[in-house]
Amino acid sequence: MYKDEMIQLHQFLVYILKYLAENDQIKNDCSEYISLKISPHHIHKTKAEHKHAIFVLCKIIAQVINEKDENSIPDNVCNSLTDLVERSQNYIKMA
Template sequence: MYKDEMIQVHQFLVYMLKYLIDDEEIEKNCKDYISLKINPHHIHRTKAEHKKAIFVLCKTISEVVANKDPGSIPPNVSNTLDDLIKRTEKEINYA
């Protein structure tokens, strides 16, 4: 996937997250994403950094959905996303 496509996916996931949770819950649920200090409009950041942000957002969204509707998302989804986040961190460190 090209970098500009990743940025578009990143933006879509941010919109989805904002749709799913209220503004006051964002800080509580999105600590990992906020700590990355990367937003879709940060086009100067690397492709790997946007990729990590996408995986962190996916994990957060899956946890929010699982909390709202228990049993809707298997717990191994979160574990798999954790693995992907760790792999992406290695990519960032090698760059």
């Protein structure tokens, strides 16, 4: 995936998170994403940083959906997203 496509996906996931927040469906904390200090508008950030932000957003959105409708997302999907976040964070630290 090209960097500009990553940024578009990043923006789309931010829109989803904002939609969930506006409808009071967010009960968990989004501090993990906020602490990254990267938004889709930060085009100077690397592709790996945007990828990591995408994984973090996917994990948060999956948690929100799972909290709303319990067991709507299989545990292995949530666990895989957590693993992806950890691996992408380690990759960024090594780079």
